[in-house]
Amino acid sequence: VAKQSGSSRFKVYDESCQQNFARRLYIESELRYALERGQFTLFYQPQFDLRLNRVVGVEALIRWQHPEMGFVPPMEFIPIAEQMELIHAIGYWVAEEAISQAARWHRQGVQLRMGINLSARQFSDERLADKLGRMLKKAGLPTEYLDVEITESVAMESPERVLQLLAKLQEQGVKVAIDDFGTGYSSLEYLQKFDVEFIKIDQAFVRNLLGNKADQGIVKAVLGIAESLEMRVIAEGVESAEELELLRALGCDEIQGYYISRPLPPAEIEPIIEGYNQDEDSPV
Numbered sequence: 001v002a003k004q005s006g007s008s009r010f011k012v013y014d015e016s017c018q019q020n021f022a023r024r025l026y027i028e029s030e031l032r033y034a035l036e037r038g039q040f041t042l043f044y045q046p047q048f049d050l051r052l053n054r055v056v057g058v059e060a061l062i063r064w065q066h067p068e069m070g071f072v073p074p075m076e077f078i079p080i081a082e083q084m085e086l087i088h089a090i091g092y093w094v095a096e097e098a099i100s101q102a103a104r105w106h107r108q109g110v111q112l113r114m115g116i117n118l119s120a121r122q123f124s125d126e127r128l129a130d131k132l133g134r135m136l137k138k139a140g141l142p143t144e145y146l147d148v149e150i151t152e153s154v155a156m157e158s159p160e161r162v163l164q165l166l167a168k169l170q171e172q173g174v175k176v177a178i179d180d181f182g183t184g185y186s187s188l189e190y191l192q193k194f195d196v197e198f199i200k201i202d203q204a205f206v207r208n209l210l211g212n213k214a215d216q217g218i219v220k221a222v223l224g225i226a227e228s229l230e231m232r233v234i235a236e237g238v239e240s241a242e243e244l245e246l247l248r249a250l251g252c253d254e255i256q257g258y259y260i261s262r263p264l265p266p267a268e269i270e271p272i273i274e275g276y277n278q279d280e281d282s283p284v
């Protein structure tokens with residue numbers, strides 16, 4: 001191992017810091033044009049019902065393909081889009097695109113629930129519920145096929161405002177899922193108040209499910225709470241048959257993860273969903 005002087009180490013640190021900063025600035029400047037330049041697409045990941053052995057829904061996940069940077073992960077650009085207030089335009093694009101896709105599938109006889117992710121900032125837009133309602137109507141998708149995913153931390157940031165907006169959506173028939181459940185700090189009191197249709201157990205608890213008694217305990221506890229609150233549980237990040245079987249044995253309602261399928265563009269996800277849903281003895 002080469003001996004490194006303190007100053008050169010600092011230099012390396014400095015450079016990578018500058019690179020990060022430069023990338024951030026570049027993302028900020030390019031993000032403004034990404035929508036009009038058609039650089040966003042949606043990928044869809046199946047949600048598999050463990051009792052029906054069928055794909056019953058999909059989650060829409062945004063993808064940004066940039067000519068210079070290549071694929072930029074949503075975890076990197078969504079927080080920046082939030083700070084720049086671009087999240088409203090991007091969020092409405094996602095909603096419109098996902099709802100049209102779900103409506104298209106409906107017309108083809110493939111009735112899937114469509115899940116979209118909502119960011120914290122989108123809740124400051126009081127017209128959110130009306131706009132989503134109008135999009136559903138225009139596309140001709142029955143409202144109960146849309147479900148909006150909000151993370152626990154978003155819900156708890158301004159619970160009263162979020163509660164009001166969610167109630168407006170739910171009045172129209174739209175369903176709500178608490179995403180990444182277990183990683184935030186929502187109180188059980190709020191979980192009851194929120195009265196959502198779905199709880200999505202974060203993949204952090206699924207990752208070590210087989211070997212880790214503590215994680216198994218947490219999953220069991222969430223399933224118990226969900227049952228008494230009459231909510232359905234979707235486990236995220238399921239990557240193996242063993243995890244699927246354990247979750248089924250524990251009474252989990254639905255799973256999502258690479259084991260069923262990675263998120264894919266519509267044309268590629270269609271045959272996969274068909275494969276699961278057509279024959280009586282499903283491959284899983």
Ligand code: C2E
Nearest residue numbers: 061062074075078094117118119237238239256257258263
């Ligand atoms: P999320 O909503 O919790 O989405 C699940 C993430 O887990 C996705 O990452 C998905 O590709 C990944 N995943 C699914 N199954 C597995 C698995 O078996 N193993 C592993 N290791 N990962 C799995 P992705 O697409 O990179 O999205 C990351 C996050 O970015 C999402 O987390 C969500 O918070 C946010 N996001 C994505 N699309 C949108 C969007 O349209 N709007 C907003 N506001 N946020 C979005």
Ligand code: MG
Nearest residue numbers: 059117149179
């Ligand atoms: Mg989600």
Ligand code: MG
Nearest residue numbers: 179180200236
């Ligand atoms: Mg999640």
Ligand code: MG
Nearest residue numbers: 179180202203
């Ligand atoms: Mg997540």
